Amino acid sequence: MDATKDSAQKSITGRGTEITAEERYYMASQSQLMWRKFRKHRLALISTVFLIAIYFLAFTYEFWAPYEMQTQHEDYLTAPPMVIRFVDSEGNLRAPFVYGTSNELNMDTFTREYVEDTSQIYPIQFFVRGQEYSFWGLFKSDLHFFGVENSKIFLLGTDGLGRDLLSRVLAGSRISLTIGLVGVFLAFTLGCVLGGISGYFGGATDTVIQRVVEFLISLPTTPLWLALSAAVPPRWSPIQVYFAISIILSIFGWAGLARVVRGKLLELREYDYVISARLAGGTDGYIIFSHLLPGFMSYLIVHLTMAIPGMILAETALSFLGLGIRAPAVSWGTLMQDAQNVRSIAIHPWLLAPGIIVIFVVLFFNFIGDGLRDAADPYKL
Amino acid sequence: MMNDVLLEIKNLRTYFKLHEGILKAIDGVSLAIGRNRVLGIVGESGCGKSVTARSILKLVPAPGKIEGEIWFHGGEKPVNLAALPPTGNAIRDIRGREIAMIFQEPMAAFSPVHTIGDQISEAIQTHQSLPKPEARGRTIEMLKQVGIPIPERRVDNYPHQMSGGMLQRAMIAMALSLRPKLLIADEPTTALDVTIQAQILRLMKRLQAELGMSIIFITHDLGVIANMADDVAVMYLGRVVEYGTVRQIFENPQHPYTQALMQSIPKLGSKGRGRLASIEGTVPVPLDPPRRCGFADRCVHFIPGRCDADVPPLIDTEAGHQVRCILYE
Amino acid sequence: MQNGSKALIEVRGLKKYFPIQEGLLRRVVGHVRAVDDVSFDIPAGKTLGLVGESGCGKTTLGRCIVRAMEPTAGEVILRVNDQEFDLTKLSAKELRAVRPHIQMVFQDPYLSLSPRKTVLNIVGEPLYINKVAEGRALEQRVRDLMDLVGLDVKYLNRYPHAFSGGQRQRIGIARAISLNPELIICDEPVSALDVSVQAQILNLLQDLQREFNLTYLFIAHDLSVVEHISDRVAVMYVGKLIEIGDTEELFQKPRHPYTEALLSAIPRPDLSRPMKEVTLEGEVPSPANPPSGCYFHPRCPYAKDICKHEAPPLVDMGNNHFSACHFAKELDLQGVGE
Ligand SMILES: Nc1ncnc2c1ncn2[C@@H]1O[C@H](COP(=O)(O)OP(=O)(O)OP(=O)(O)O)[C@@H](O)[C@H]1O
Numbered sequence A: 001m002d003a004t005k006d007s008a009q010k011s012i013t014g015r016g017t018e019i020t021a022e023e024r025y026y027m028a029s030q031s032q033l034m035w036r037k038f039r040k041h042r043l044a045l046i047s048t049v050f051l052i053a054i055y056f057l058a059f060t061y062e063f064w065a066p067y068e069m070q071t072q073h074e075d076y077l078t079a080p081p082m083v084i085r086f087v088d089s090e091g092n093l094r095a096p097f098v099y100g101t102s103n104e105l106n107m108d109t110f111t112r113e114y115v116e117d118t119s120q121i122y123p124i125q126f127f128v129r130g131q132e133y134s135f136w137g138l139f140k141s142d143l144h145f146f147g148v149e150n151s152k153i154f155l156l157g158t159d160g161l162g163r164d165l166l167s168r169v170l171a172g173s174r175i176s177l178t179i180g181l182v183g184v185f186l187a188f189t190l191g192c193v194l195g196g197i198s199g200y201f202g203g204a205t206d207t208v209i210q211r212v213v214e215f216l217i218s219l220p221t222t223p224l225w226l227a228l229s230a231a232v233p234p235r236w237s238p239i240q241v242y243f244a245i246s247i248i249l250s251i252f253g254w255a256g257l258a259r260v261v262r263g264k265l266l267e268l269r270e271y272d273y274v275i276s277a278r279l280a281g282g283t284d285g286y287i288i289f290s291h292l293l294p295g296f297m298s299y300l301i302v303h304l305t306m307a308i309p310g311m312i313l314a315e316t317a318l319s320f321l322g323l324g325i326r327a328p329a330v331s332w333g334t335l336m337q338d339a340q341n342v343r344s345i346a347i348h349p350w351l352l353a354p355g356i357i358v359i360f361v362v363l364f365f366n367f368i369g370d371g372l373r374d375a376a377d378p379y380k381l
Numbered sequence B: 001m002m003n004d005v006l007l008e009i010k011n012l013r014t015y016f017k018l019h020e021g022i023l024k025a026i027d028g029v030s031l032a033i034g035r036n037r038v039l040g041i042v043g044e045s046g047c048g049k050s051v052t053a054r055s056i057l058k059l060v061p062a063p064g065k066i067e068g069e070i071w072f073h074g075g076e077k078p079v080n081l082a083a084l085p086p087t088g089n090a091i092r093d094i095r096g097r098e099i100a101m102i103f104q105e106p107m108a109a110f111s112p113v114h115t116i117g118d119q120i121s122e123a124i125q126t127h128q129s130l131p132k133p134e135a136r137g138r139t140i141e142m143l144k145q146v147g148i149p150i151p152e153r154r155v156d157n158y159p160h161q162m163s164g165g166m167l168q169r170a171m172i173a174m175a176l177s178l179r180p181k182l183l184i185a186d187e188p189t190t191a192l193d194v195t196i197q198a199q200i201l202r203l204m205k206r207l208q209a210e211l212g213m214s215i216i217f218i219t220h221d222l223g224v225i226a227n228m229a230d231d232v233a234v235m236y237l238g239r240v241v242e243y244g245t246v247r248q249i250f251e252n253p254q255h256p257y258t259q260a261l262m263q264s265i266p267k268l269g270s271k272g273r274g275r276l277a278s279i280e281g282t283v284p285v286p287l288d289p290p291r292r293c294g295f296a297d298r299c300v301h302f303i304p305g306r307c308d309a310d311v312p313p314l315i316d317t318e319a320g321h322q323v324r325c326i327l328y329e
Numbered sequence C: 001m002q003n004g005s006k007a008l009i010e011v012r013g014l015k016k017y018f019p020i021q022e023g024l025l026r027r028v029v030g031h032v033r034a035v036d037d038v039s040f041d042i043p044a045g046k047t048l049g050l051v052g053e054s055g056c057g058k059t060t061l062g063r064c065i066v067r068a069m070e071p072t073a074g075e076v077i078l079r080v081n082d083q084e085f086d087l088t089k090l091s092a093k094e095l096r097a098v099r100p101h102i103q104m105v106f107q108d109p110y111l112s113l114s115p116r117k118t119v120l121n122i123v124g125e126p127l128y129i130n131k132v133a134e135g136r137a138l139e140q141r142v143r144d145l146m147d148l149v150g151l152d153v154k155y156l157n158r159y160p161h162a163f164s165g166g167q168r169q170r171i172g173i174a175r176a177i178s179l180n181p182e183l184i185i186c187d188e189p190v191s192a193l194d195v196s197v198q199a200q201i202l203n204l205l206q207d208l209q210r211e212f213n214l215t216y217l218f219i220a221h222d223l224s225v226v227e228h229i230s231d232r233v234a235v236m237y238v239g240k241l242i243e244i245g246d247t248e249e250l251f252q253k254p255r256h257p258y259t260e261a262l263l264s265a266i267p268r269p270d271l272s273r274p275m276k277e278v279t280l281e282g283e284v285p286s287p288a289n290p291p292s293g294c295y296f297h298p299r300c301p302y303a304k305d306i307c308k309h310e311a312p313p314l315v316d317m318g319n320n321h322f323s324a325c326h327f328a329k330e331l332d333l334q335g336v337g338e
């Protein structure tokens, strides 16, 4: 804080080669300070690590998923998750393995019951050859991270058609996680441009844009989303649907952002240091790029981080209702359609797995947003 | 002598344990406030005036720790406030009823969603069992006493409907509504314009005489101190460096810091536009401060090996006049 | 108001009205007359102090002069290098060329420096924008400026968060003088500072004035600071200039009841001068809804009937002293004495 106190303690030698910790702090730029502050927020840091991992999995899911997401394993309809074991029935420690299972139809409940057969031991193998897939349509491969030979492995169980839930969740993450990003990116672009125009030019333009924003914000979003999604032609390809949905989501997202951008711009424009740049002769372009943009970048990032989980939830909700992503594409929302009635949840609780993952991802985003918000103002103690 | 003392602070230390080290906001303050007297505490930003005030009422925020003794002689028996738990009933009974506090920012002291009248009435009712209409009557009475025009109407105003000066009056009314024995005023006029400040200062003086209470008046403005205080404590870097009556402090300032402070302010009516005598450097932050005179770095009388050897003791230079400087040893 | 010789800056009838808007369509229902027909001039090398209570329009006036805000009406004439410019009429491009002559020092040392730039960039920015210097030359110039305002040059690459309020104010001043301006508008440059640091900054401003023949418009609400630094003083009340005169005369012999009240309200660090018993009652009216006639009449102890109906003009009392009071000639008002 104080420069006279430390000058007594400073050990800058004649050539100024030695730099004390304090001096480093004083020479730290704002982003460095923000990073320091963010690092202190443990939960946010941990969430960041997890989210990066989850996004990585989503982008390369073909490799991590043991099966193709559409493959139906007829012998394993709604099979419960298998347990990875390290100790066999005789009490010997061994490499991770799963037991084989056999099933029979319970004639009282008409459900299939799966029993572990402790005599069949299938060690889990890594980097195995399995079903062939096309990685992002770039090249073909059949290398999978793990699998078992001569049997099947379903760590999260299977659905009613015998499809591996783990593979489907991984596949669904690609759409669910990115639709939030694409939606926020579209909303961000729209919000920044319109909010920027509104805040910078003011006057009638400002009034019109603000009225539109107020109108959009006051609309109840869910029924409109439903209506718009229902209007997406059924013949569209999954890719088209994907973009249609993200545009629908961003239509309402941008309004909030435009407000934030405009408000911040108006506030910053009156800041003494911005006025000072104007007095120094800076042109509008110079001031926007060297003072205004960096000035509200940190706030925008916080806002964006907070907006992504909303988009993810919205997509999940739409798809859950059957109005969003459509088969054969999968997202977490479509996966949760299987968990739509109480009976199936009671008997097959593992079908809720996609929901739990959504909860975690949303929480991670919120923790990060929290940490970023604290860090956005690094000078506050 | 003991009978005249209302509050006695002995060797108060308030430390904040921060990530960067221990911040010694108050480092050994001893003070006595007489009955029916006004003690002025003056010092620059960050010297620990507010923390002293908050320590008395145990309102120091989280990492702060209070050590030392604070004896309050207002009740039948003396109470050591420093030993009371900060959230217990004992201190809560004293806050408001025996010792009241007013702050620099009146906006922050009132909740924006309730009327001024409701808030003052509620403060009265938490300490005295009065029926609602009577509490309201008392509130209007108080608002009138602090010079708010048409108090019957103003009592139903929300804070944002009043100007800064009005709000400050309302806050004084709230603080005085319980007839406290001691009022702590932390820069009550710093945010106000001079003409409004003059009104508030006169009001506080009048009420102090009428109600016979003691006031701890905190400010950084020497002019305000000269007009309000009977006794003055000059603080620097968490310590009292000089203490005496107003007369002693203003007519015979002894500590080099007090002297420099007096010389560094431009005096009205002195036309000579010469240079001001400024104090070099800035007020340091008391983060892990070394054991030495806090003013040594900026002092013109600095004696190497003496001033930076230890914290100088408080030395009596005349009856009731104490200075923390080795020049008077 | 003309005093023969040409002043460096002349403000003529400057007005700034903020519209008050209401309703969905933002209909204008009235105006905040933040600055209402203000005129004055400042000769080169002199300091005009501008005082007044909070909200009377001091900041707005300062910002209109530098055109950080668009004034509603009036002229601001600047005379530099034998040229005359009316700042209010210049286009954005022409204005940029004149800008280096007028700079500003701000009140809040925490808001006036970009937190994202080092001292080198902050002080060097005006030089860079106006292509005065670049690279090594720019750095050298910044070092010289830091030296001039009493900052250690080894702090060149530090960010503002490393500095105390007084040091930040020095950085702000270094930046303001970097383009060798003629006029500096100081908007409460010492209000946020400690007393001991305030003296350092006041001394610095005076030293720089002497060295570079700077002209200051010094805005403040602390009258003793204004008396100390100003050659002339102007007093504002609810957007209007009500008195302007040479410092000594205005402080010793004010010609407007408001100035008298303002002076008598100052608590002085002098036991032989206790605060006066009679001070102003009431509060400053809002510029959105000012009283009739003379704005000061509801609080004025000398008010008569005419004050309620007629706004007094600013009239010359002789000796280049102007006052806007119907009874300026009759009243015998008290100054600060001694
Ligand atoms: N909650 C807190 N946490 C950490 N440090 C604190 C806290 N409150 C105060 N301090 C520190 O204690 C010291 C004294 O602060 P205090 O608020 O008492 O100063 P002050 O004399 O009232 O100054 P001012 O005139 O600015 O009000 C300062 O260095 C301040 O930074």
Ligand SMILES: Nc1ncnc2c1ncn2[C@@H]1O[C@H](COP(=O)(O)OP(=O)(O)OP(=O)(O)O)[C@@H](O)[C@H]1O
Pocket (backbone or CB within 6 Å): C018, C032, C033, C034, C052, C053, C054, C055, C056, C057, C058, C059, C060, C061, C221, C287
């Ligand atoms: N952008 C604005 N829109 C509307 N009203 C404004 C605006 N800026 C200032 N005002 C009003 O104009 C009046 C003058 O404000 P200004 O900031 O100039 O006062 P000031 O004399 O600088 O006060 P202070 O001493 O508090 O800095 C105030 O009543 C204020 O509310």
Ligand SMILES: [Mg+2]
Pocket (backbone or CB within 6 Å): B049, B050, B051, B186, B187
């Ligand atoms: Mg304080």
Ligand SMILES: [Mg+2]
Pocket (backbone or CB within 6 Å): C058, C059, C060
């Ligand atoms: Mg202002």
